[in-house]
Amino acid sequence: MFRRILxxxxxxxxxxLAVLVLNFLLIQLAxxxxxxxxxxxxxxxxxxxxxxxxxxxGLDKPLLTQLGLYLGxxxxxxxxxxxxxxxxxxxxxxxxxxxxxxxxxxxLGFALIVGTRLGMLASRNPRxxxxxxxxxxxxxxxxxxxxxxxLMLVILFGxxxxxxxxxxMIDVVKQGGLLSRVLDIAHHLVLPALTLGLVYLAQYSRLTxxxxxxxxxxxxxxxxxxKGVSERQVxxxxxxxxxxxxxxxxxxxxxxxxxxxAVLVETVxxxxxxxxxxxxxxxxxxxxxxxxxxxxxxxxxxxxxxxTDFVSRLLDPRLAGGR
Amino acid sequence: MTxxxxxxxxxxxxxxxxxxxxxTAPALSAQEAQKxxxxxxxxxxxxxxxxxxxxxxxxTAVPAAQIFATLLRYGEDFTxxxxxxxxxxxSEDSKVLTLKLRQGATFHDGSPITAEDVIWSLGVVxxxxxxxxxxxxxxAFEAPDPQTVVIRMKQPHPAILLVLSASLTPILPKHxxxxxxxxxxxxxxxxxxxxxPFKVVAFEPGQHIILERYDGFFLEGKPYLDRIVIxxxxxxxxxxxxxxxxxxxMFPLLDGTRLIRRLEKSGNLTVTDKxxxxxxxxxxxxxxxxxPALSDVRVRRAIAHAIDRDFVTKALHSGLSKPSIExxxxxxxxxxxxxxxxxxxxxxxKALLAEAGYGEGGKPxxxxxxxxxxxxxxxxxxAEYVKAALAKVGIAVTVRSSPDFPxxxxxxxxxxxxxxxxxxxxxxxxxxxxxxxxxxxxxRQGIIWSxxxxxCNEEVDKLMNAAGVEPDLAKRQQLYxxxxxxxTTDIPIHFINEVPYHTVYSQAVQxxxxxxxxxxxxxxxxxxxx
Numbered sequence: 046m047f048r049r050i051l052x053x054x055x056x057x058x059x060x061x062l063a064v065l066v067l068n069f070l071l072i073q074l075a076x077x078x079x080x081x082x083x084x085x086x087x088x089x090x091x092x093x094x095x096x097x098x099x100x101x102x103g104l105d106k107p108l109l110t111q112l113g114l115y116l117g118x119x120x121x122x123x124x125x126x127x128x129x130x131x132x133x134x135x136x137x138x139x140x141x142x143x144x145x146x147x148x149x150x151x152x153l154g155f156a157l158i159v160g161t162r163l164g165m166l167a168s169r170n171p172r173x174x175x176x177x178x179x180x181x182x183x184x185x186x187x188x189x190x191x192x193x194x195x196l197m198l199v200i201l202f203g204x205x206x207x208x209x210x211x212x213x214m215i216d217v218v219k220q221g222g223l224l225s226r227v228l229d230i231a232h233h234l235v236l237p238a239l240t241l242g243l244v245y246l247a248q249y250s251r252l253t254x255x256x257x258x259x260x261x262x263x264x265x266x267x268x269x270x271x272k273g274v275s276e277r278q279v280x281x282x283x284x285x286x287x288x289x290x291x292x293x294x295x296x297x298x299x300x301x302x303x304x305x306x307a308v309l310v311e312t313v314x315x316x317x318x319x320x321x322x323x324x325x326x327x328x329x330x331x332x333x334x335x336x337x338x339x340x341x342x343x344x345x346x347x348x349x350x351x352x353t354d355f356v357s358r359l360l361d362p363r364l365a366g367g368r
Numbered sequence: 369m370t371x372x373x374x375x376x377x378x379x380x381x382x383x384x385x386x387x388x389x390x391x392t393a394p395a396l397s398a399q400e401a402q403k404x405x406x407x408x409x410x411x412x413x414x415x416x417x418x419x420x421x422x423x424x425x426x427x428t429a430v431p432a433a434q435i436f437a438t439l440l441r442y443g444e445d446f447t448x449x450x451x452x453x454x455x456x457x458x459s460e461d462s463k464v465l466t467l468k469l470r471q472g473a474t475f476h477d478g479s480p481i482t483a484e485d486v487i488w489s490l491g492v493v494x495x496x497x498x499x500x501x502x503x504x505x506x507x508a509f510e511a512p513d514p515q516t517v518v519i520r521m522k523q524p525h526p527a528i529l530l531v532l533s534a535s536l537t538p539i540l541p542k543h544x545x546x547x548x549x550x551x552x553x554x555x556x557x558x559x560x561x562x563x564x565p566f567k568v569v570a571f572e573p574g575q576h577i578i579l580e581r582y583d584g585f586f587l588e589g590k591p592y593l594d595r596i597v598i599x600x601x602x603x604x605x606x607x608x609x610x611x612x613x614x615x616x617x618m619f620p621l622l623d624g625t626r627l628i629r630r631l632e633k634s635g636n637l638t639v640t641d642k643x644x645x646x647x648x649x650x651x652x653x654x655x656x657x658x659x660p661a662l663s664d665v666r667v668r669r670a671i672a673h674a675i676d677r678d679f680v681t682k683a684l685h686s687g688l689s690k691p692s693i694e695x696x697x698x699x700x701x702x703x704x705x706x707x708x709x710x711x712x713x714x715x716x717x718k719a720l721l722a723e724a725g726y727g728e729g730g731k732p733x734x735x736x737x738x739x740x741x742x743x744x745x746x747x748x749x750x751a752e753y754v755k756a757a758l759a760k761v762g763i764a765v766t767v768r769s770s771p772d773f774p775x776x777x778x779x780x781x782x783x784x785x786x787x788x789x790x791x792x793x794x795x796x797x798x799x800x801x802x803x804x805x806x807x808x809x810x811x812r813q814g815i816i817w818s819x820x821x822x823x824c825n826e827e828v829d830k831l832m833n834a835a836g837v838e839p840d841l842a843k844r845q846q847l848y849x850x851x852x853x854x855x856t857t858d859i860p861i862h863f864i865n866e867v868p869y870h871t872v873y874s875q876a877v878q879x880x881x882x883x884x885x886x887x888x889x890x891x892x893x894x895x896x897x898x
Contacts, residue, residue, distance in 0.1 A: 081774040081781075083416070084498065084816055091500045092812050101553060129416050130573045131553055137573075199609060207613045212606055217576050217597050218406050312602050317575045321602070325414065325574050328742075330774050 057347045064343045065119060068336055069112050078104055079128040079330040102128050115336070124340065125333035129326065134337035137322065142341070144214055145307055145318030147230075151238040156245030157296060163246070164253020165285060171258060179250050186247030195240040195313035202236060209236045212315035237314040241307065245299060249292055256288035263287075290360055297353025305342075400878070405896035406595040407877065409887070410607035410616035414574050414600050417557035420535035421489060422496040426621055426647070429535040429888040431577050431598055435562035436538030437586070439467055439486065439517070440529060442646070442884045446701050446796075448529045451890070452481065452539060452563070452586065453517070462524035462839040467517045467532075473586035475541040476567040481586075483511035485563075488542040490519070492551055501799050502531045505837075524839045527797035534646065534796075534885040539563045565591035565892035574600055585892065592879075592895035611637065611872060617896070618873040618880070620887040625686040625745055631872050639872050641688075643886025645699030648794025648801070649867035650692050651746045653737075653754060657823050657860050659786050661726065661733055665859060670720035671787075672710035672862040674761045675754060679712075681865050684749050689868040694852045695802050696794050697866050699884070701841065704849040708856035717761045727762040734764045738779060739789035741770045746867055747789045754787075777816040791867060792817060796884065798848060799836045806855055807832060823860030 203211035795801030
């Protein structure tokens with residue numbers, strides 16, 4: 046067991062190193078550099094200013110020297126200074142991690158609870174109206190581009206019927222205590238979480254329905270029913286628990302990919318998370334920040350995979366036994 | 369000190385202007401102005417930091433003009449008004465400018481603003497600001513006493529007054545910033561101690577900037593607003609929705625013409641194109657004059673004749689942008705009608721091409737057009753139109769897109785282009801924002817918004833350099849008019865239209881910022897009807 050964990054950690058370290066090196070080299074392949082962005086924002090800059098910018102950020106050094114310096118600092122936990130924001134990358138990322146986690150956790154939680162319930166409902170009578178409705182809704186939710194869903198929700202509930210704020214995480218104009226602040230964040234969270242959640246919900250309801258239908262046809266369910274176990278117990282205890290395994294696996298993978306999932310939603314709603322930061326940093330060629338985000342993203346994927354593995358073992362004791 | 373006649377005239381003129389400005393504008397607004405309230409400003413521009421002494425561009429300029437005072441300010445025309453300096457005078461030879469500072473002005477930390485701070489700040493700008501031409505003629509900044517600033521120049525530099533305004537030369541506290549760190553990357557640029565009407569209390573990059581009224585501001589009773597919140601949206605659509613839902617009260621620098629047309633129909637919002645004479649934003653088609661075909665002026669003129677500016681301004685820009693015919697915007701004091709014009713005329717275009725050996729019966733001509741990314745209506749749409757327009761005269765054009773700004777910038781600045789759409793600002797005076805595009809000495813590979821067309825005409829250089837040092841406005845205008853006529857004749861650039869920047873604001877907003885610098889000037893006189 047210990048050796049297995051050690052092996053997994055070594056794999057993870059190697060993966061992170063490979064990601065760092067690969068991303069560092071890939072980002073350099075694009076034409077132009079951060080000095081061009083800074084000069085562009087300045088409305089143009091003289092050759093001297095451009096040279097000073099390149100020197101300031103070490104962009105005038107050979108590529109391998111830059112890579113060596115970056116890796117050396119990264120090993121010490123220093124991901125450098127953001128070219129664009131002029132702040133330590135670690136601080137920037139940590140300040141954005143919370144909002145992204147909040148958004149993704151809310152969206153995933155909503156999608157997991159509602160999606161699995163809808164999937165269960167649909168599986169009770171696969172040819173019924175409820176099942177058809179869930180299938181259609183899932184199809185729509187799954188096929189609608191997330192930015193389109195977001196924009197429609199913004200227009201509908203942000204402008205036409207202005208129930209919810211359309212951008213940001215807090216209303217900086219309002220001032221109030223902790224409770225008012227929490228409520229304000231919750232108010233801002235509704236539309237982005239719903240947008241992101243609808244995509245996941247569609248996936249989970251379909252997955253749960255399919256998984257439930259498969260499990261409900263299994264011998265042990267027939268046995269349970271023959272023994273006179275109530276239908277409620279058959280569904281909730283025997284079938285649902287097993288049907289949940291693929292859902293948990295998918296949810297784990299999705300949690301690992303939170304940044305890619307959140308980029309569009311955060312961009313549409315100006316949500317101050319890692320997705321928005323990634324988007325802005327890529328456009329600004331802010332190499333240290335982009336690399337930092339990819340580093341964090343890799344970490345999250347690895348952690349999410351480990352957690353998924355752990356939860357799967359909890360749900361299915363056969364996995365824990367190593368069989 | 370004895371005043372020579374010319375000196376006296378200038379002094380009296382400056383003094384009269386100062387007194388008029390003092391007596392009129394503030395008094396008018398003070399009659400009705402209500403204090404208090406928060407103005408939420410929607411923006412799509414995201415600043416790196418807030419110190420405009422080392423950073424140009426509108427993203428930094430808007431908050432910086434609120435955080436920092438400058439020596440002078442401007443109203444709705446190009447007449448300087450007193451701000452931190454209550455008076456100013458030129459020497460007889462126009463090479464020495466002496467400014468008197470207001471008594472009792474303080475920085476946001478309460479320390480006094482002295483001439484020492486001012487000359488240090490001007491030095492920072494001279495050494496670090498990307499617009500090096502702004503203070504290039506300055507030989508020395510002097511502070512003979514705490515209230516007097518003397519600027520000595522090696523030659524007359526009439527643009528200096530404009531340079532001392534808006535956010536171009538912010539007054540920084542020396543005791544805060546002079547800490548041995550490189551000022552361009554000084555962390556204090558994120559939450560700077562300022563000298564203007566509002567102090568910055570929060571700056572979340574890409575999210576918002578919160579500015580609060582500075583009670584110790586040197587203009588008594590100003591500013592009127594309690595707070596200005598600049599909320600940054602990912603795109604103009606989101607900002608417009610925020611305006612419509614009441615989340616924001618003002619949206620400056622909006623150039624999406626369909627959005628502007630939509631907002632014009634709203635009964636609760638006012639739409640104005642005032643406030644942009646200072647930046648003078650132009651949208652143009654630039655030629656690489658070293659390209660084998662485009663080095664022939666007849667080909668460039670043929671292309672110009674094939675482009676219908678009216679179609680661009682009326683159809684593509686919903687009638688909101690103005691056609692542009694010269695290197696400056698129409699609001700500039702140097703605007704002239706006497707330039708080489710290229711009216712839409714396909715026959716002339718074809719004839720010119722034939723003369724140059726291209727088109728029907730001649731060699732086929734294939735060109736590529738680039739455009740600045742993420743500027744849809746002004747750049748991509750016009751590039752696509754140019755492709756279609758030139759097809760009518762037998763020129764095959766390929767539109768090349770760039771995934772991001774650095775890619776486009778690198779292509780253009782390394783001369784890897786045939787034609788490119790571009791957007792360039794005048795920045796008030798040709799010395800600051802116009803000369804750079806045409807001077808032979810500014811052909812600098814690798815530098816965007818230098819003379820990337822590689823155009824060189826020594827006569828133009830001579831005229832522009834002479835205009836740059838001519839103190840007499842009428843003579844300056846004449847010199848620039850001659851230069852512009854030559855430039856438009858040589859046509860290294862075909863001017864298409866002025867960028868239709870508009871400011872949209874709710875009816876609660878009073879005294880909206882419509883000076884030549886708009887929101888890039890101080891908003892101490894803006895107030896909200898409550």
